Amino acid sequence: MKINITRHHIYMITVSVILFLFVILFSFLVLIPEGKEYRQKRLALKKEFKEYYKYENYHDETVAKYKELQSKNRHIITAFDSIFNPQRFQKQHKNYFSSLILSKLNREKDEDSFAVYEVNTTSKISSPTNFYDFLDAVNKSDWIIGVNFPIDFQRDGEMIKSSFTMKVYANNKDKNSTKSGSKAK
Amino acid sequence: MKYSYVKPRKKTPFTPEFQLIIIFFGISISMLMTTYIFLLYKNYTFEKDKMRIVNERLALQKDIELLNTKIAYIQKQKALAEKIYTNNTVLRDSIANLFDLVPERITLSKAQLLKNGLILYGITPNKDVYNFMLQAPLRSIFQKTYTSFYPAKNGWLHFVSKNYMEDDTTDDEELTNED
Numbered sequence: 001m002k003i004n005i006t007r008h009h010i011y012m013i014t015v016s017v018i019l020f021l022f023v024i025l026f027s028f029l030v031l032i033p034e035g036k037e038y039r040q041k042r043l044a045l046k047k048e049f050k051e052y053y054k055y056e057n058y059h060d061e062t063v064a065k066y067k068e069l070q071s072k073n074r075h076i077i078t079a080f081d082s083i084f085n086p087q088r089f090q091k092q093h094k095n096y097f098s099s100l101i102l103s104k105l106n107r108e109k110d111e112d113s114f115a116v117y118e119v120n121t122t123s124k125i126s127s128p129t130n131f132y133d134f135l136d137a138v139n140k141s142d143w144i145i146g147v148n149f150p151i152d153f154q155r156d157g158e159m160i161k162s163s164f165t166m167k168v169y170a171n172n173k174d175k176n177s178t179k180s181g182s183k184a185k
Numbered sequence: 186m187k188y189s190y191v192k193p194r195k196k197t198p199f200t201p202e203f204q205l206i207i208i209f210f211g212i213s214i215s216m217l218m219t220t221y222i223f224l225l226y227k228n229y230t231f232e233k234d235k236m237r238i239v240n241e242r243l244a245l246q247k248d249i250e251l252l253n254t255k256i257a258y259i260q261k262q263k264a265l266a267e268k269i270y271t272n273n274t275v276l277r278d279s280i281a282n283l284f285d286l287v288p289e290r291i292t293l294s295k296a297q298l299l300k301n302g303l304i305l306y307g308i309t310p311n312k313d314v315y316n317f318m319l320q321a322p323l324r325s326i327f328q329k330t331y332t333s334f335y336p337a338k339n340g341w342l343h344f345v346s347k348n349y350m351e352d353d354t355t356d357d358e359e360l361t362n363e364d
Contacts, residue, residue: 012203019210026217034224041231048238055245062252069259076266077259112265128284135277139270146269147276151298169265 079144084117084168092141096134098124098159110172117168124159131162144169288318301350303327308341309334315344323348 086102094100103120110116125131138145151164287293291314295306309315312334324330327348334342
C-alpha cells in the first residue's frame with residue numbers, strides 16, 4: 001500500500017508541529033512561571049494590606065489618645081509653653097497683696113528636662129487668707145509655678161510682710177522645640 | 186495550443202485546511218499572549234501597590250513613634266504640673282494649719298517655714314501658756330523642738346521656737362546662721 005503524501009501536506013504538518021511546540025514551550029516556560037509569580041505577589045500584597053490596616057487602626061487610636069490628652073491638658077500645655085512675664089504676673093495677682101515685688105528671673109538647673117527659673121518675691125498681705133487665695137490662684141495662672149520654702153511671714157504694723165521663692169517651670173526650648181511645635185496628623 | 190476549454194484553477198498554499206490550522210493556532214496563541222500580558226500587567230501593579238503600601242506603612246510607623254513621643258511628653262508635663270499644684274495646695278493647708286495652731290493668747294511676730302522645720306518668734310503672757318497651748322501641738326508634729334525665752338518690756342515673754350523634722354540636716358546650719 002502506497003501512502004501518497006503531497007508536499008503541501010508535509011508543509012502543513014511541519015507548520016502545525018512548530019506552532020504546537022511553540023504553544024507548549026511558551027505555556028510551560030513562560031506562562032506557568034508568570035502565573036506562579038502572580039499568585040505569590042497577590043498573596044504578598046494581601047498580607048501587606050492586612051499589616052497596613054493594623055498599623056492604620058493603631059495610628060487612629062494613637063491620634064485619638066493624643067487629641068484627648070491634648071484637649072484635657074490644654075491649660076498645662078499652654079502654661080509650659082508660656083514665657084514668664086513678671087509684669088503680667090503682678091497685674092494678675094496684685095489683688096491678693098497690698099504690694100508685690102518680684103526679683104529678676106534666674107535660670108536654675110533643669111528638672112526632668114524642663115527649664116526652671118527662680119524668682120524671689122516680697123509682698124505685703126493684710127491677712128493670711130490673702131496668701132491662701134494667692135496659692136489657689138497660682139495653680140490656675142498662665143504659668144506652671146511652684147511656691148517654695150523658705151517662706152517668711154513677719155508682722156509689720158497691721159500688715160504681714162511675706163517673702164518666698166517661686167519656681168517657674170517651662171518647656172526646655174533647646175530640647176523640646178520639636179515636641180511642642182509639632183502637630184498631629 | 187489549448188488542450189482544455191476549462192480555465193485552470195489558480196493554485197495557492199492557503200488551502201482551507203491550512204487556513205483552519207492557522208486560525209486554530211492563531212486563536213490559541215493570541216489567548217496565551219493575552220493571558221501573559223494580563224499576568225505581566227498584574228504583577229507590575231502588585232509590585233507597585235506593595236511598594237506604595239510599604240511606604241505608607243513606614244510613614245504611619247514614623248508618625249506613631251512621633252505621636253507616642255508627644256503623648257509621653259504631655260504625660261510628663263501633666264505629672265509635673267500635678268505635683269506642683271499638689272505641693273502648692275499642701276503648702277496652703279500647712280500654713281493654714283500653722284496659723285490655726287497658734288492660740289489667741291500668744292501673738293506671733295515672725296514665722297519662718299522651712300522645708301523640714303518651722304521657726305516661730307512671738308510673745309506669750311507666760312511660759313505655761315506657751316508650753317500647754319503651743320509647744321504641745323508643735324511637739325506632736327516635729328521631732329526636735331527648742332525654745333528660748335527672754336523678757337519683754339510689759340512683763341510678758343518673748344520666745345523663739347525652733348522646730349525640726351528628724352531628717353533635717355541642711356536647714357539646721359542655715360538657721361543657725363540666721364540667728
